[in-house]
Amino acid sequence: MNRWARLLAAVVCGVAVASVYAGQPVLEPMGRDLGVPADALGGLVAAGQLGYLAGLVLLVPLGDVLDRRRLIAAHLALVAAGSALTAAAPDAPAAFAGLAVAGLFAVVVQTTVAHTAAVSPDAERGRDLGAVTSGVVIGILGGRVAAGALADVWGWRSVYLALAVLAAALAPLAFALPPAPARPDAPRYGRLLRSFGGLFVQPPFLGRGLVAFFLFASFGTLWSGMALPLAGPPRYLDETQIGLFGLAGLAGALGAARAGRWADAGHARRVTGLALALLLASWAAIGQLPWSLPLLVAGVIVLDFAVQAVHVSNQHALTAAYPDRAGSVIGGYMVFYSLGSALGAAATAALYDAAGWTGSAVLGAAFALCALAVRTIGDPATARGPRPSGRPAPCRSTPG
Structure with a gap:
């Protein structure tokens, strides 16, 4: 993992995790626009979180079976699709669906972290993980600041539109990450889940x-x-x-x-x-x-x-x-x-x-x-x- 690869992996993590957390500062205008009652606004956050939890169990283990760079590219594209659906949502059900899809595939963060660990030499693994995980922190904390600023100027939909564009642009760049060593003895997915x-x-x-x-x-x-x-x-x-x-x-x-x-x-x-x-x-x-x-x-x-x-x-x-x-x-x-x-x-x-x-x-x-x-x-x-x-x-x- 050279400096460019660490930066790319950190940006991937930051953009993906922001798709789950960036909506928190804009819940009130988002709910008002979509007709979501005040006492149900937490469901907008929960939709992404539940999708994320499902992805941790069902999608992240795929990285132990398949080429993680392909998974990173595919999952980023689907994060972009979920964010775009949220940005264009005409009503609450469409927004809930978009948030759930974005959250489900936002586990590309963990796939990226696992890929980083796999391609890093033992003596440098901690340094590389520290740099990549910084992207997660920027996405969670910095994403809230950016989301508030964007929403003040262009409205809450601009937040998810920006995330969709960023995720789509990053997807093909996943192949610039260093390849992981071959795993000829990788277990089958079903056995891995069991x-x-x-x-x-x-x-x-x-x-x-x-x-x-x-x-x-x-x-x-x-x-x-x-x-x-x-x-x-x-x-x-x-x-x-x-x-x-x-x-x-x-x-x-x-x-x-x-x-x-x-x-x-x-x-x-x-x-x-x-x-x-x-x-x-x-x-x-x-x-x-x-x-x-x-x-x-x-x-x-x-x-x-x-x-x-x-x-x-x-x-x-x-x-x-x-x-x-x-x-x-x-x-x-x-x-x-x-x-x-x-x-x-x-x-x-x-x-x-x-x-x-x-x-x-x-x-x-x-x-x-x-x-x-x-x-x-x-x-x-x-x-x-x-x-x-x-x-x-x-x-x-x-x-x-």
Whole structure:
């Protein structure tokens, strides 16, 4: 993976994941235009998320059977089709269908991550994963800022039109990525799906997955709940102003791109523990939102730094432990990500009504503490997955 290939893979990930998250800042005008009641606006987000969850199980494992570059190109084209359908939707059912299709094939992100792990030398895998995963962060956080700005000028449909054009333009460029080594002994797709569930009872995978579940529950608590107190008294910030907080998160997350290099150098286990401790500490600053925006910004930067550092470390360790099943492992790992994010989003909304932002901050800190406890007690960092018979350990660094 040279610099151009890493940049291309990062852009692919950013555009694809934005098709799932970019609609969040424009839900109100989108629902008003399509005739979706206010109490059903969450369904617009859920349509993409449910499609994404189905894709993790059904589509990502295909990368362990087929040429991933062809899959990346095809899935990007279908993301473009789903985004275009959403942009042109005359009514709510058409929009729901478009969002579901875009979400289903947005799992091209995980296929790209698995391809990156497969073509990277052992000593550079962490660096490459860190760079590519930065594209995901830009898509999630930066996409919200861009979507708000586009919608203010040209309306919410312009957001999905722009995503459709970008995805369609990127599709043929997927073949510029370096080819992966041949896999003559690749399992059949049906057999791969049948064995998919078995991953969830293997200690190395389950440990990492549980850390990711609580990690992204804490992440979801912040990013799904923060708009509530910022939009209310005494600040009354609008959507564009709230979206700008994504820049603080972006700065923190991109700063953690070096976590991959630390993993390559053998420091990943130490970095994972430190990052989870920082995640817990960040909530002390985030909890000051009602009284201090500077402390909130500092907490957001630290939280996103910690989340990205652990996320890169998890993917580095799992792709090293299961080199022949990178697609399935990344897809399964991201199931924990999706469920954790959904839990954080749902729980923070419910708790905010009862206990205000203090309750949400305690919830986010509790999720962070659970992630740290799993990491400390279960010690998934030291667990190792099965190695192919007769092959040396695939990674020199200590997974962390």
